[in-house]
Amino acid sequence: MTEPIRVALVDDQALFRAGIRMLVSSQDDLEFVGEAGDGVEGVRLAAEQRPDVILMDIRMPVMDGIEATGRILERIEPGGDGPRVIVLTTFDLDEAATRAIRAGASGFLLKDADPEFLLAAIRTVHAGTAVIAASATRELFEHFDSRAQREPVPAAFEELTARERDIFLLAARGLSNSEIAASEYVSEATVKTHISRVLAKLGLRDRVQLVVYAFEHRLVD
Structure with a gap:
């Protein structure tokens, strides 16, 4: 049980x-x-x-x-x-x-x-x-951080693979695992694996923290 x-x-x-x-x-x-x-x-x-x-x-x-x-x-x-x-x-x-x-x-x-x-x-x-939803978090940061100074991109982000960066950016824009899987032509299990690796490499707890990271460093529009 x-x-x-x-x-x-x-x-x-x-x-x-x-x-x-x-x-x-x-x-x-x-x-x-x-x-x-x-x-x-x-x-x-x-x-x-x-x-x-x-x-x-x-x-x-x-x-x-x-x-x-x-x-x-x-x-x-x-x-x-x-x-x-x-x-x-x-x-x-x-x-x-x-x-x-x-x-x-x-x-x-x-x-x-x-x-x-x-x-x-x-x-x-x-x-x-x-x-x-990540889109709701984005709305928060667009509302309050529009004038924030861009922070330097940490070296850890540069260590992501090209595929991990692609999935990072899609997740930061609010796409679900199934939407990312369809966009990247991979399985949802593969997306989950990549997301887990990205979070570990960047020292982030979850997808909300991923969105925070993306907006703080101006990695998404």
């Missing part, structure tokens, strides 16, 4: 926490392992309970969700075993959500998302895929 996905929640609103706790606990394949009311407690909770997925509010007292996300994830090696963080925000196209993704979060959700969408996001992130 497959072990349930261990889920934790960090949010300063007690009523919201109660609702999420009930929702997660109602699912056979999910296990609610704890909650915290601010970022400091959230960091402690992550260390003690070692959840698979953390739902993290952005705006909280004592320590906000951005700093808490960074502290939780900073000790995890690229490709290492650690929690996936989904940040929760009240506003779409929230600059704080962009900063949280930079800090290592695997995506973001609006707090008023449908319950089924939230549950699907938990399962999707646990499986290693971004919780939001």
Whole structure:
């Protein structure tokens, strides 16, 4: 039998926490392992309970969700075993959500998302895929980073093979594995292998981080 996905929640609103706790606990394949009311407690909770997925509010007292996300994830090696963080925000196209993704979060959700969408996001992130479409992440970076200074392209990117660079650019533009496979005339399994190699070579956690990397270094239009 497959072990349930261990889920934790960090949010300063007690009523919201109660609702999420009930929702997660109602699912056979999910296990609610704890909650915290601010970022400091959230960091402690992550260390003690070692959840698979953390739902993290952005705006909280004592320590906000951005700093808490960074502290939780900073000790995890690229490709290492650690929690996936989904940040929760009240506003779409929230600059704080962009900063949280930079800090290592695997995506973001609006707090008023449908319950089924939230549950699907938990399962999707646990499986290693971004919780939001890459196109949505691109929209965030186009909105907030249009005036950002271009950073030098790291030497690691130059070490990618020609095929890996092609797949990197397609993934950064928001294409799914099946779309990339059709474009490159390869199987989806081959695409997944190339994506995994690209993430490992560049020291990235997932496809959301890949999009961040591409926009920070102006590797896509």
